[in-house]
Amino acid sequence: MLVDFNFRIIFEYLPLFLTGLKSTFLISVVSIILALITGIIACACRISGIKTIKYPAIAYIEIIRSTPLLVQIYFLYFGLPTLGLRVPEIQTGILALMLNSGAYIAEIIRAGINSVDEGQLEAGTSSGLNYFQRMRFIILPQALGVTIPPLLGQNIVLVKDSALLSLISVMELTRCGQTMTSERFMPSEAFFTVAFFYMCIYFCLKAVADWSQRKLIFREAY
Amino acid sequence: MIEFKNVNKWFGKLHVLNNIDLKIPKGEVLVICGPSGSGKSTLIRCINRLEKIQKGEIIVNKTPVHDKHTNLTKLRAQIGFVFQQFHLYPHMTVLQNVMLAPVNVKKIDKSDAEKIALKKLEKVGLTEKSHAYPAQLSGGQQQRVAIARGLAMSPEIMLFDEPTSALDPEMIGEVLDVMVNLVSEGMTMCVVTHEMGFAKKVADRVLFMDDGKIVEMGTPDAFFDNPKTDRAAEFISKILTH
Numbered sequence: 001m002l003v004d005f006n007f008r009i010i011f012e013y014l015p016l017f018l019t020g021l022k023s024t025f026l027i028s029v030v031s032i033i034l035a036l037i038t039g040i041i042a043c044a045c046r047i048s049g050i051k052t053i054k055y056p057a058i059a060y061i062e063i064i065r066s067t068p069l070l071v072q073i074y075f076l077y078f079g080l081p082t083l084g085l086r087v088p089e090i091q092t093g094i095l096a097l098m099l100n101s102g103a104y105i106a107e108i109i110r111a112g113i114n115s116v117d118e119g120q121l122e123a124g125t126s127s128g129l130n131y132f133q134r135m136r137f138i139i140l141p142q143a144l145g146v147t148i149p150p151l152l153g154q155n156i157v158l159v160k161d162s163a164l165l166s167l168i169s170v171m172e173l174t175r176c177g178q179t180m181t182s183e184r185f186m187p188s189e190a191f192f193t194v195a196f197f198y199m200c201i202y203f204c205l206k207a208v209a210d211w212s213q214r215k216l217i218f219r220e221a222y
Numbered sequence: 223m224i225e226f227k228n229v230n231k232w233f234g235k236l237h238v239l240n241n242i243d244l245k246i247p248k249g250e251v252l253v254i255c256g257p258s259g260s261g262k263s264t265l266i267r268c269i270n271r272l273e274k275i276q277k278g279e280i281i282v283n284k285t286p287v288h289d290k291h292t293n294l295t296k297l298r299a300q301i302g303f304v305f306q307q308f309h310l311y312p313h314m315t316v317l318q319n320v321m322l323a324p325v326n327v328k329k330i331d332k333s334d335a336e337k338i339a340l341k342k343l344e345k346v347g348l349t350e351k352s353h354a355y356p357a358q359l360s361g362g363q364q365q366r367v368a369i370a371r372g373l374a375m376s377p378e379i380m381l382f383d384e385p386t387s388a389l390d391p392e393m394i395g396e397v398l399d400v401m402v403n404l405v406s407e408g409m410t411m412c413v414v415t416h417e418m419g420f421a422k423k424v425a426d427r428v429l430f431m432d433d434g435k436i437v438e439m440g441t442p443d444a445f446f447d448n449p450k451t452d453r454a455a456e457f458i459s460k461i462l463t464h
Contacts, residue, residue, distance in 0.1 A: 117309070120311055123303070123371075124322075126298055126301070126302075127298065127303075127372070128323055128327035129323060129327060133327075137311075137326065142312070
């Protein structure tokens, strides 16, 4: 099989793949940042005692988690124009990824917060710390440590999910592979290259996550 | 200093506190004992409003604890609380554990708070552990840190919820020693415990609870040697035979 593998054509198409890589990278970074913000806000609403913000947050999280991402992408892609909102494909795609990942991130953060022992909160309460001080000094430093690995996982999922944006003709990495395939009919070469670039992004993300975990996680010394 | 007036509390249908009337004067050491589920922990948890009550009134230093307008931060700053499971913050050093509330609740300058914290750690005999993390300490040491953490707010009242029940037997002594020291300084204390030696040595009164009610209350000698009720006699015989 490797005998037939045409590396020359990959180099010929390299400029196209690099624009695709850049596009996927930008879409991912912007979506991750927006999804983190969405997730933190959704989580804060979800654990709040105020029903008017708690229930909409639950509805949002459950709707996203119970439907496929592709359906959500199509829903926004075809749905927004009918509402009179003409949004470019790339923004539609980022919006979909943000909403989708935000719901999962909200649940990841909530699990991190719940993992902190209730008794420590009571200890904080009894010494007069208010809600925000308990969050700031007791919960978040500990929740952050246990949250980073699953958050990394979610961000990797987001990067790979961005491949679905090729279906609403966003010119990202996977779409480049499709383009090359349709022009030259060399799917092995095309998707080998696509896969290779996704791996590059993955290892970059992993390095960032490892670094941040070393910086942020508290040392429970034994 | 602490007054319960006809206090009632329910967990669902369970009547955990049933018409509690109790006065604890300043400087008194009150030991609370009773079978598990009798409401003794709940009783002291109501004093700093870790638990709400449905009926009656609790007054601490003239402040109604369960009033909507009560400044809880101010109230809780006067009351130290020590838990059975210590509940130290595992991500902070011993010193940071003790300093957290003075710095953030009382807004004491960090360097001053550190001095206070070190003084309290000296009192519980753990100055040399001030930069250790809780997981590096034994159970007894952790509980002593928890006591220092409570003392760092300079409380007028200390509440202890079974402070030695989670400890290995050989560590109980070091924690009780610290508590006996506190008694000699005139601290007002409510201690839920089954340590009869401690009760006999320092308690002014022993309160026996069962089924959410105060069944019997008296001096340690009177209570342990001549219990007035059968229920108390049965309880004492059970804990003394082991």
